[in-house]
Amino acid sequence: MSTPERAPLVQVRDLVKSFPIKKGIIFQREVGAVQAVSGVSFDVLEGETLGIVGESGCGKSTTARLITRLLVPTSGSISYRGRDIATLGRSELKPLRREMQMIFQDPYSSLNPRKTVGSVIGEPFEIHNVETDPRKRKVLVQALMEQVGLNPEHYNRYPHEFSGGQRQRIGVARAIALKPKLIVADEPVSALDVSIQAQILNLLRELQADLGLTIVFIAHDLSVVRHMCDRIAVMYLGKVVELAEAHDLYAHPRHPYTGALLSAVPVPDPRLAAGKTRRILGGDVPSPTNPPSACRFHTRCSKCQDVCSVDEPLLTPQAGGNVAACHFPLTDAENADLPTVKIGG
Amino acid sequence: MAPLLEVRDLKVSFATDDGAVKAVDGISYTVEKGQALGIVGESGSGKSVSSMTVMGLTRFSGNATITGEILFEGKDLLGATDDELRLLRGNEISMIFQDPLSSLHPFYRVGKQIVENVRAHQSVSRAAARDRAVEMLRLVGIPEPERRFDAYPHEFSGGMRQRAMIAMALANDPKLLIADEPTTALDVTVQAQILELLAHLQQELDTAIVLITHDLGVVAEVTDEIAVMYAGRIVERAEKLPIFAAPEHPYTWGLLRSIPRLDLPRNEELVPIPGRPPSLINPPSGCSFHPRCPYARVECATTDPRLKPVDGDAGHTTACVLPSAVRQELWGQLANGVLPAQALETVTIPGAAR
Numbered sequence: 246m247s248t249p250e251r252a253p254l255v256q257v258r259d260l261v262k263s264f265p266i267k268k269g270i271i272f273q274r275e276v277g278a279v280q281a282v283s284g285v286s287f288d289v290l291e292g293e294t295l296g297i298v299g300e301s302g303c304g305k306s307t308t309a310r311l312i313t314r315l316l317v318p319t320s321g322s323i324s325y326r327g328r329d330i331a332t333l334g335r336s337e338l339k340p341l342r343r344e345m346q347m348i349f350q351d352p353y354s355s356l357n358p359r360k361t362v363g364s365v366i367g368e369p370f371e372i373h374n375v376e377t378d379p380r381k382r383k384v385l386v387q388a389l390m391e392q393v394g395l396n397p398e399h400y401n402r403y404p405h406e407f408s409g410g411q412r413q414r415i416g417v418a419r420a421i422a423l424k425p426k427l428i429v430a431d432e433p434v435s436a437l438d439v440s441i442q443a444q445i446l447n448l449l450r451e452l453q454a455d456l457g458l459t460i461v462f463i464a465h466d467l468s469v470v471r472h473m474c475d476r477i478a479v480m481y482l483g484k485v486v487e488l489a490e491a492h493d494l495y496a497h498p499r500h501p502y503t504g505a506l507l508s509a510v511p512v513p514d515p516r517l518a519a520g521k522t523r524r525i526l527g528g529d530v531p532s533p534t535n536p537p538s539a540c541r542f543h544t545r546c547s548k549c550q551d552v553c554s555v556d557e558p559l560l561t562p563q564a565g566g567n568v569a570a571c572h573f574p575l576t577d578a579e580n581a582d583l584p585t586v587k588i589g590g
Numbered sequence: 591m592a593p594l595l596e597v598r599d600l601k602v603s604f605a606t607d608d609g610a611v612k613a614v615d616g617i618s619y620t621v622e623k624g625q626a627l628g629i630v631g632e633s634g635s636g637k638s639v640s641s642m643t644v645m646g647l648t649r650f651s652g653n654a655t656i657t658g659e660i661l662f663e664g665k666d667l668l669g670a671t672d673d674e675l676r677l678l679r680g681n682e683i684s685m686i687f688q689d690p691l692s693s694l695h696p697f698y699r700v701g702k703q704i705v706e707n708v709r710a711h712q713s714v715s716r717a718a719a720r721d722r723a724v725e726m727l728r729l730v731g732i733p734e735p736e737r738r739f740d741a742y743p744h745e746f747s748g749g750m751r752q753r754a755m756i757a758m759a760l761a762n763d764p765k766l767l768i769a770d771e772p773t774t775a776l777d778v779t780v781q782a783q784i785l786e787l788l789a790h791l792q793q794e795l796d797t798a799i800v801l802i803t804h805d806l807g808v809v810a811e812v813t814d815e816i817a818v819m820y821a822g823r824i825v826e827r828a829e830k831l832p833i834f835a836a837p838e839h840p841y842t843w844g845l846l847r848s849i850p851r852l853d854l855p856r857n858e859e860l861v862p863i864p865g866r867p868p869s870l871i872n873p874p875s876g877c878s879f880h881p882r883c884p885y886a887r888v889e890c891a892t893t894d895p896r897l898k899p900v901d902g903d904a905g906h907t908t909a910c911v912l913p914s915a916v917r918q919e920l921w922g923q924l925a926n927g928v929l930p931a932q933a934l935e936t937v938t939i940p941g942a943a944r
Contacts (some may be wrong), residue, residue, distance in 0.1 A: 268697045300777035379798040408866050436634040439804055443848035443862035465778065472850035472860065492856065509782035511807030512853045513846065525786055526779045584853040 253288035254427060254459050255312060260285045260321035260331075262307050264325055266534065279533050281307040282532065283483040284321070286560075289427070294453065294460040296474030296491070298467060298506070302530055303480040305463045309431045312461060314338055315346050325427075346420040350432035352412030356404040360527055362415055365399040367391065369422040385422075393418045393448060410441035421452060427463045434469060446473060467510050471495055471585070479503050482533055482541040489567035498583070498588030499563040499574040504543050507583050518546065540572070548573045593620040594798050595644065600658035602636075602643050604651065609871040613639040614796050615822035616658070626792055626799040628809030629828075630845070631819035632820070634867050637802045640766045640819075646675040664767070677781040681711040684759035688771035690751035694743040694899065701739030704758045709760050710785060726856045728756035728789060736832070749780035753787070760791065770802045785811050800838075806845060808842055810834060818842050821868050821878040824897060827904035838900050838908040840883045844922055858927060877911065885920060 263278040282304040289295045289312075298303045310316040312323060314330055323331045330341060349355040351366040354366055367386045376385055387397035393414040404412055413433060420428055429450065434442040446469065455458055464470050470491075472475055477494050479502065480489040487500040498504045508524040526545050531537055537544045543553035552571065558570045562575075581587045602614040614636040614927055621627050630817060631637040639648060650656050660667040663685065667675065679685075687693045695703055704723035707712065714722070720739070727735035730753040752772060759767055769788065773781040789812050792799050794917050802814055807815050810830065817827040818839065826839040837843055844863035851858075865882040868874050880890035889911055897907040901914035910917065923930045 300779065313662050328881070392768060410866060438867070440632060440808075440844055440848050441866065442863075443860040445864060447860055467778070468850040468852050471852065471856055472858075495852070495856065507777045507852065510852055511781070511785065511805065511811045513810050513849070513851060514811045514834055517834070519852050523782060523786065525782050527783075529749055529780065530777070555936035579683035586855065588855055590858060 251271075251290040251292065253307045254326060255289040256278070256324045257288070257308075257312065258286045258322045258324075260308070260311060260323065261319045262304075262311055262316060263319050267525070269295075269522070275399060276516075277534055280483055280536070281533060282311065282318075284357065284484070285480075285485050287478055287485060288486060288488060289459060289461055290476075292457055292459055294462050294473055294474040295445075296470040297461065297478040297480060298461045298470050298477060299480035300465060300506075300530055302482070302533060304433055304483040304533075305465075305480050309347070309429045309461065309463050312427075313347050313429050314341075315450075319438075321519075344425050345427040345429065346423070346425040348413075348416050348420050348428060348430040348433045351436050352409055352416055353436075355403075356417055361401050361403055362390070362395075362407070363387075365404070365415060366418045367424060368586045369419060373423060375423065380522070382563060384520060386418075389418045389422055392421075392452075394444075408441075409437050409446055411447050413437060413441075415567065416520070417445070417452070419456075421456060424456065424457070427461070428457045431463045432465065435460075435464065435466065439495055442469070457577075467506055477497045480508070482530065482536050485571070486542065487569040488560065489565075489569075493566050493588040493590075495585035497575075497577055497580055497586065499564045499565070499569040499571075500542075500574060501546050502570045503549050503569075504548075504575050504580060504583065507585060510584075512584050517587075542569070592661070594623045594625075594663060595621040595800075596659075596661040597640070597644065598661070599658060601639060601656070602639050602645065602648060603655050604653070605653040610655070611821055611892070612871060612873065614643070615870075615873070617819070617822070617824050619817055619824065619827065619906045621798050621800060621877065623644075623765065624792070624796040624798055625815065626801060626813040628802060628816040629802045629819060630804065630806060630809055630811035630816060632804055632867055634650070634870065635819040636870075638820050641770060641800060641802055645679060645683060645768065646672075648668070654879040660859070667718075676849065677711070678765075678822050680707050680759070681762045682764055683766045683768065684764040685758050685768040685770065686752070686755045686772050688774050690748065690755045690775070691743065693755060694751060696743055699740050699742055700746065700754050701741075704754070704761055706759050708761050722761060723757070723885075724763050727754065729760075729791075730754070730757045731783075745804060747780075748776055749783060752776060752780075752784055756784075756787065756791070758855060759836075760797070763795065764797060765802065766798045768800045768802070771804070772801070772942070773808060774803070774805070781808075788812055806834075818845070820871055822870060823878065823909065825879065825910070826908040827897065828903070828908075832903060832906050836903075836906075836918070838906070838914065839879075839910050840885050840912075840917075841879050847924060861924070861929065877909070888909070890914040 260363050262282040263273045263280040267273040269278045291366040299305045310319050315433050318331050322329050363386050367382045370382050376382045390397045396412050396460045436447050474491050478485045478490050481502050487503045505524050505526045538554055540553045540558040558567050560570045563569050563574045596619050599616050601616050603610045603612045629637045635843050642648050666668050666886045706718045706721040706723050724735045732738050732753055773784050779916055816825045820841050826842050847861040874889045876893050877895050880886040895909040895911045897909045899904045920930045
């Protein structure tokens with residue numbers, strides 16, 4: 246469990262990112278905008294793992310790319326160790342890039358197929374002029390390969406010679422090469438086979454303990470997030486709808502969307518599955534080009550009342566320590582059938 | 591009465607420049623009328639190839655060698671001509687695939703594609719086929735089916751496309767529906783909708799379902815019986831409950847213990863399966879799981895285990911050389927979060943890369 250006194254490493258306030266929709270082939274004009282992230286605020290505390298969960302299109306990957314400043318936010322602020330980095334330029338960002346690294350979802354497309362593993366992992370040293378002597382660099386890279394569970398003798402192999410799980414290890418080695426403070430992992434295990442997932446999850450946890458990393462862990466799989474994270478933010482259509490300590494989120498979800506997500510996860514235990522009443526959400530996630538008014542979840546919410554489409558709920562503290570944006574948060578009685586509630590988070 | 595589908599010692603291999611890939615290596619199973627069978631396995635375990643062979647979809651690849659028997663209501667499907675198979679496909683046996691966007695034709699309206707399937711197998715008028723298509727779209731829960739009939743696939747969301755695929759697959763009241771990872775590409779709330787729909791349709795229409803997935807949670811929701819596949823073989827088969835409550839194959843244990851689960855305490859340690867799936871060109875000797883098995887003994891590298899009933903449950907079979915009593919004790923410890931002592935000992939087996 247994280248302690249509240251820990252200092253925030255990253256503070257995100259009212260972050261907005263919209264992408265223009267363009268029409269026309271030669272003379273492009275803007276006909277609208279998709280607001281992928283619309284007013285998100287949260288802190289990432291030093292040494293913790295913050296999970297961001299949500300379904301496709303909720304803006305979790307965009308948020309990840311904004312924190313690492315791979316994208317420029319439309320408005321809002323991102324402060325990293327007290328310094329606002331939302332509007333910094335390329336050259337000002339470069340020294341910061343050493344401290345924040347990303348691990349990507351697809352280990353097939355995130356590695357250059359024409360470079361050997363040694364040069365892929367060694368590239369950060371070169372870019373940041375940390376170790377220019379190739380022989381010394383090789384020693385460093387081989388130590389990293391050892392650390393992530395790769396055979397250092399495979400230094401000269403190409404990515405296609407590795408399996409998906411091993412490639413993800415290469416991605417992890419590259420990310421930790423410069424001893425970063427912050428790692429943003431965007432769906433790091435969702436492209437892997439189930440038996441390999443656990444290897445990578447355990448590796449990330451070990452590295453976090455050894456190197457004192459702060460991790461922002463983005464995933465759609467609620468069981469994986471529960472296993473990995475100290476605190477969790479649930480996103481829906483570009484907004485954070487609930488934020489809580491992992492234990493609290495699973496022991497007593499307050500936002501109806503969190504409850505529906507937890508209820509929808511198939512549980513590999515037929516005894517539990519038989520006794521459970523599902524809260525199936527009707528319909529699909531609405532289009533982010535034209536999101537519903539006020540509470541964006543009201544079109545699919547079972548507890549929706551008139552006020553929900555008029556008055557937007559703000560993130561407010563709820564019973565049990567969760568912070569949720571809802572006029573009618575879930576009560577413990579309504580949560581009784583969830584599998585995680587039964588075992589107390 | 592003959593079972594609806596009977597697969598006997600099916601082997602499928604594909605010739606490649608590096609040697610024959612033994613994608614399916616002697617599997618046998620039966621599906622009774624109205625029953626739901628789940629086939630669980632990781633990529634490369636042969637789960638999709640075996641079901642595509644049932645549909646006759648692997649016979650067109652020139653490098654495939656198929657042996658064994660596939661009997662559908664007593665008829666041999668492997669010996670059937672292409673024309674005979676065409677009469678069955680989409681009619682008596684239907685299939686839905688993982689990615690609904692690439693399995694619907696982007697150029698034709700959704701309704702027209704369903705009508706095409708109806709008219710290919712039934713001699714009915716265009717209007718009657720249209721009515722049937724609208725009825726099916728309504729059955730699978732597509733709002734305003736009359737209007738949606740004229741929509742193109744790109745106008746549908748992922749969940750609606752998968753519903754349309756199910757509507758098309760069920761339009762001719764098939765006796766058997768093969769669903770190959772039907773929810774893998776979908777979000778979790780939409781996945782719940784589709785699984786509920788499949789379970790509902792199975793009860794309503796009494797269709798037998800073969801559900802292929804890598805997700806143990808998904809099979810727990812929908813199926814009655816489960817077969818676990820590894821490297822082209824079925825390594826364990828049982829009713830749903832014993833697979834989760836008393837699994838007997840070390841690979842099944844590995845699958846159950848390596849996924850984080852919402853129904854177990856949060857700090858539960860994950861026990862990954864070491865190594866990675868084997869090459870299907872040169873599979874390991876003996877039991878194909880032995881290089882990754884923490885409980886492997888010397889004989890595992892030489893003896894090829896056959897599916898045998900476990901002690902005390904004749905309907906539960908597994909392919910493992912360990913005695914049933916030992917396996918039950920090991921699982922008993924694993925289920926209580928104890929890593930069995932045997933797993934920590936290093937047993938040296940020739941050829942085992944751990």
